[in-house]
Amino acid sequence: MKDGYDVIIIGGGITGAGTARDCAMRGLKVLLIERNDIATGATGRNHGLLHSGARYAVTDRESAAECIRENLILKRIARNCVEDTSGLFISLPEDDLAYQATFVQSCLAAGIDARIIDPKEALTMEPSVNPELTGAVVVPDGSVDPFRLCLANVIDAKARGAEVLVYHEVVDVLQENGRVIGVRVLDKVHGEVKDCYGSVTVNAGGIWGHHIASLAGVNVGMFPAKGALLIFAHRVAKLVLNRCRKPANADILVPGDTVSIIGTTSTRIPYEECDDVRVTPDEVDLLLREGALLSPSLSSTRILRAYAGVRPLVASGDDPTGRSISRGIVCIDHEVRDGLKDFITITGGKLMTYRLMAEQATDAVCARLGISARCTTAEVHLPGSEIGGLEETARKIWEVPTTVQKAAVGRAGSRASQIELDSDEGQGIICECEEVSYGEIASAVDHLDVRTLTDLRRRTRFGMGTCQGELCGFRAAGVLAMKTGNASSARKDLRDFMNERWKGMFPIAWGETLREAAFTQWVSKEVLGLEDNGI
Amino acid sequence: MIHNEHIRSSNFEECIKCTICTEFCPVIEVNPLFPGPKQAGPDGERFRLKNSFFFDENLKYCMNCKRCETACPSGVKIADIIHSARMDYGTVIPHLRERILAGTDVMGTLARPFAPIVNAVAGSKAGKTVMDKVLGIDHRRSFPKYAGHGFIGWFKKEKASIQDSFPSQVAFFHGCSVEYQHPEVGKAFVEVLNAVGVGVRLMDEKCCGVAMISNAMWPQARRNAIHNLKEFRKAGLPVVTTSSTCTLTLRDEYPNILALRNDDVREDIVIVEKFLSDMLDEGDIKLVFRPDYKAKVAYHVPCHMEKLGWSIFTRRLLEMVPGLELTVLDPGCCGIAGTYGFKKENYQYAQAIGQPLFDEIRAEDPEYVVSECETCKWQIEMSTGYKVVNPIVLLYEALDLDKTREANMR
């Protein structure tokens, strides 16, 4: 297309972000379009588990093999976004210990380094594991911060010339003579509609890819399966804990950044509900009951939030739970399948195979464009991950890093050097629980496509700590208001932010959470007067 | 029950980020290097659990005064979290200075035979310069004087033989300062308890370990703690003390920082003012005061007494003294915090922290100050020139011991 992009990618989740980066690295002119903020769909709503592949070894060897290959790649190129914690698959008295042998065999066959250890050794490695365990297998599981990973891909894509439109919703797929030539987008902030043209269009909309495809007149049958998860307020375990049995509910506990996450459930939901999934009390009960079997200390650990995501599985068969569906990657060139040219759907897969998905999608794009550039995403470090190691990264920037500087390195890795963290102003704390400084907040607002406080949260982890935005929401809203000069929209945004935080809290509102909520209510209403929306 | 909220001994998750602790921290007011109790405690703990990289050596600026814990509306043991973190993650090895300051009993044993010389050297300009330059002990600091004759020697010679004749007994944990610097406190303790009909026994005690905990000498602190707990169990008696800091350490730091269980003996470890007050409540003892006793005193509640919550007992006893004009000073830290204020890098902060208290004492202009803590005594005496006495010494002087003895004959 003249005056257009080589490729338009729809969807700012990890698949779209990764594809944008890969395309940009192969020299294409890229436009990435996201209807909300980046990482708002399934990308930001999962365990953050860096699978070793062991979980799928018995049921889906192909996925398992993909996982371990990508696991090793991400530990290298995205070391600032992942943590090499290693993981345990434990058997409990009610589990069939015979499964362990099958499990280990399958792991080894898929190339996953799985090693049976004595339950006593497991307890030494991980004191919080259920002491009644009868068996344990060590695997190279880890954790991944999905927001950070997605952001790193977007930052790198932009640095390589890609354009990114957030809060732009695709309302139509433009076609001409059996070809997709671009998309019509609605700018949700300004309410304007415009057309964007591209030689090839990639549908990376995840579960919403179903809808994008229908706009193009083709069908991608998605299988929406809701998964509910709970966040605990600190790291209960150092290792990822799994149950050594056929994948079931609430059998993974992942240490992620400052918290622990237990999940998930799996429930088929109607497609219409994908935009507003909520956690039910029954799901909370189930997660707590099953979680306590992995690590009994969970039953006495403060719960921070409950949340749910929708797995973007591609429909096949009629398994009502979605557990037996392949987690494999689906890359459709719609010319081959539907006769619609220059339109590619990339879906299925998992957070941690995003790079491979992006590679496959980009290969397909390049094939259409007749470009032969090789994929290098497996070799080139993502921004922030160049140095590796917190201590090393921090010392490279500061001789004696302060608390705030250390926290920034923990999140931004080597990118922390680009954030103003040397001045008193830059080091002023906005979010105390997560130790997010004014410098990080200001830098995100200035450079990282932030429109709302919730976007800002995804970039920086502000408001994700113990108090859930009680104090820092107000402060960050002030920074936004100063920077945008629009106090009334910042105030409205603060109200939305507090409600977004509350949404994850009320399903678990007892104990310390309810007490904290009583305090937050007081501060927000009596002190700040935020219940009045009348500005 | 599926989920029962609070649990961990340090219960950092009960922090609801109200920031009250920060308001009450005396260090943060004067020292910008200290990250403050909330950050150093519950906030920092989440990061340390994530990765030890996030441990901050500046936690050493915490004086362990526990004002944060007294103020916390959520019952979070903030100072315990900070000191446990220093123990779990700290990498700094204690130097000679820390060993000297923390080795209260060893140093005392070595110094006492030469008390006049040690006192003269420690008090001399040359001695102070050496300590400042070589050890980092601030030259402006006055060292407590070592007493030439200790408490234990006096007790064994004068008092030990009659103790079994009393109908009930207590074990006296006298602490290092009574033995090495202030035997008069121990003497007053024995005289008063004997007068109310209670016999005193000594144990083979070691330093409670508070200075070792502050100076990152954890293995030594644990060794002492294990030894002392064994002695308490062997004694099987109420363990009565005269120092608020020793008391807090024995009761609370042993389980909360050193992770040594003491629930079987904890209730029986009490400071003498609580012991006497409880006995009065039970009607077990009577106190008869001298009619001619007169004094104007100001009571400084040491931080650890505030944390114990027991100043009401001292107040109650002091209020019983007919000729006593008593003022209770505003709650506030004197700044010394044991060995903290001795260190060169802390001296200016220690004095700034104590300034409001010093000003208030000068304004009250009492005959002397009353306080249960020996290091508060050193700090206040050095900084204000006012004499500080332990309440048991005041009681000893105010009581008519003969009449009290008579009244308690059974």
Place this chain on the structure above:
Amino acid sequence: MRYDVVIIGGGLSALVCGIRLQRSGKSVLLVSSGQNAMHFSSGSFGFLGRLPDGSVPDGLIDAVQALPESHPYRKVGTDRLREYAGQTIGFFESAGILLHGDPLHNSLRLTASGATKPAWLAMEDVTLFLSGEVSSSGKVLVVTLKGFTDFNAPFVASAFSRMGYTCRLEEVEMEEIASLRKNPTEMRSVNIARALEGQHVLDRFISCVRGKLKDEDTVVLPQVFGLKDTSPLAAIRSRIPAHVHFIGTMIPSVPGIRTQMSLKSAFLSAGGTFLPGDTAVRAGFDGSGSVAAVFTSNLGKTPLEAGEFILASGGLWGKGLDAKYDAVIEPLFSLDVDYPGERKQWYDPDFFARQSFTGFGVVTDDAFRAVKGGKTVPNLRVIGAECGGANPLEEGSGAGIAIMSAFMAADSILGSI
């Protein structure tokens, strides 16, 4: 240890009740489990800011009739409410706290986010408006301190613009304040107030503000002055040639802390006993169902005995209530708690809607005596936020209930009711 009255709590209602009793000759002990909600005050007291139908009442005492019968105000009764409301300013003045406002009518205050809210009485820092009075054609200068994110100057400025003022925003930068930022938790209202306590620092601040002032007739400042006393407020007001308004910051609250400290001093100088940082953990009852003693975590086996007990433990936030997974309990005496049984009725999914859980409280009889297992405990009264039958946050009635119930409990113990 034995006292005439033992009060569990150390916040507004506990202190008010304790002062009234101690001054009338009773020996009173307060057990305060850490600091309290006064630290998070807005700088003003609410009596009844919103009726169940959402409207803002004008005449406060008559409006009480619209509340349900179980409401604490109905238990006090309108005659006594009028009398107590009339006594409040004088009571606080006797404790060294100057309040202003109309004791029988609502005024308005401006909140930290720029909203207006009904208010009853206010501390010296807070300007009260009567509705309709707020609009002006004057010019306003909003001054904040550089790097102080707990004062949201743009929100405040936009509120003044909305009221018809022409508004300008300025930042003051002072070395004494800037150095606070070196520390991750120090740039808070209280620390700034401490830094501004030095006379020369305050002088420099005032001259900075004067330097920024152009043709404005009104200056707006954050509430960061006068932690110990209100003399900095007076100095600012007298030396800045404009009307000066102080607007709230994010917590902690400088006026709230000052007020709490004054009340505590008043209680202590009346001869009361205050146990800071101690938690009542266990209670003993006598054969007739009366409370005989409470035991605290610090005092261990030493009982605190009294003829009368008062529970002022502050509800959910103060740990006077404990929300378990499936039940809400009063942990000390196991009193009956007023709350909806099912957890999903405890909250509303809209954060800003009326929340049921902010109104949980202990069931009491008409004289604020606690109910346990359906039976009245004769010598235990429940006051302040611990007392059920109200939703103080939604009604804007927290301080009013605290003070009115404290007065009533004290008077009934003193036998004057």
